[in-house]
Structure formats: C-alpha cells, structure tokens
Amino acid sequence: MEGNFLSYAEEALDYGVMGILILMSVVTLWLFIERMMFYKSVRLDDYKHRDVLEIDLTDNIGVISAIGANAPYVGLLGTVVGIMITFYTMGDVGAVDAKKIMTGLALALKATAMGLIVAMPAIVAYTIVLRKVEKILTAYDVIQDTKEN
Template sequence: MNIELLKNIVDYGIIGLLGVMSFIAFWFWIERILFYKGIDVRNFKTKEELEIALTNNINIISTFGSNAPYIGLLGTVFGIIITFYAMGQSDNLDAKIIMTSLALALKATAMGLLVAIPATVFYNHLARRIEVVLALWDINEKEKYANQKV
C-alpha cells in the first residue's frame, strides 16, 4: 500500500477539491445575486421562461452543499487508514502520536462542513429570492390583466 500517495490524495486531492467547490459555490452565489438585482420580470414572456433564468446554476450550489460532507468524510477515512497503517508499521505505539494523527485525519471532515454549511445557506438564500421574483411576476401579470379589463 502506497501511504505517501494516500497522504497526497487527502492533503491535496480532497482538501483541494473542497477548496475549489467552496470557490465555485461562492462565485455562483454572487453571480445569481447580481443577476437577481438587475432582473425585470416584464422582460419575460412566460413564467416558465423566467423560472429557467432564475434557477440557472443553483443546482450546483445545492449539490456542493449536500456532497461536501461526504467528500470530507472520505478524506477522514483515508486519514484514519494512514494512521492505522503507520501504527501497524511502527514498533513504538505512542498515544500522543496516534491522537495527533487521528486529529489531523479529521481536518477533511471539518473542511467538508466548512464548504457545506455556507453552500446550503447560499442555496436557501437564492431559493427564497426566486420565490420573491416569481411572486413579483404573478403580481405583474395580475396588474396587467386588471388594466386590460378596465
């Protein structure tokens, strides 16, 4: 078993992937906020067309929010495997070294949560904004219909 490769997967692969996911989630959140600020519901012919425009890219934020803890957990499992392997190869079992290694293994789970929590908040914030804009569409349509009756 190539432990160095496993260490690199945890340190660079898992943590790096979580960092990229965090950046992308933040980027799409900012992009959607700016899009929602400039949207005019009167520019859309149908509610479905508006809904498609509003929901663009938010599934990525949701996916990152729901999967980041699992990616972090995978990194933690790899870290624990590394710790147990090192314990099995060592003649000297020092509790301090074992506890330090296990604590470091948990960094991937912590990173996963640090990505998931904000991504979930971003998604919920955008979902609420979508509801508001769609309600504005409904209000606009009712006003348009009422003005046509008069």
C-alpha cells in the same frame, strides 16, 4: 515501496481532498455572487412566460445545492483515508504510540471539519438564492395579475 504509498496517500489527502473542498467553496461563492448580480438586473417585463423566467432564475442553483449536500461526504472520505493511514502506520511500525495515534486522528478529522465548513455556507447560500427566486416569481405573478385586471 510501502513508504512511497504512504507518502502518496498523505499527499492525496492533503492536496486532493482539501483541494476539492476549496474548489467547491470557490464555485459556491462564484455562483452565489453571479446569481445575486443576475437577480438585481432581471427585468420582469422582458418575460412573456413565467416558466421561461423560472428557468433563467434557477439556472445553476442546483450546483450550489449539490455542493452543500456533498461537501460533508468529501470531508468524510478524507477522514476515512486519514484514519486508514494512521492505522497502517501503526501496524507497519508494530508499536502503539499514543502521541502518533492522536496526531494522526486529529489530522484526519480536519477533512471532516473542512467539509462542514464548506457545506454550511453553501446551504445558506442556496436558501438565500431560492428565497430570492420565490420573491421574483411572486412579483412577476402580481404584475401579470394587474395587467389582466
């Protein structure tokens, strides 16, 4: 029974946490590409109100930000679970084997590394998208000002 739990926990760490992080990475990339394609096709003359334009421009960028902010925590959760599995295995065996401890801890830390690998590009993508939104809104304001004068 304990061996089954341990095996399940290791699989949950590898497939669950890593799967979630990979999914977060794919969603970030997909949303970034979708936003960039939308920004290239946006026609400022189609918008009568700045607020409507801003709503369209900022659609889904909060998801990119949330992924960038939370991916390290998902990775940290995986690391904590991995360390717990390592300590549980050590306690279950009753012997301290430095090689097994270091291997277990190294494997546990891969989740944190993966979380950071997902978070950093997500934050960069969010910053790029946000800057693009600012530029488009500024261009809209300039067009509106020239129409009024």
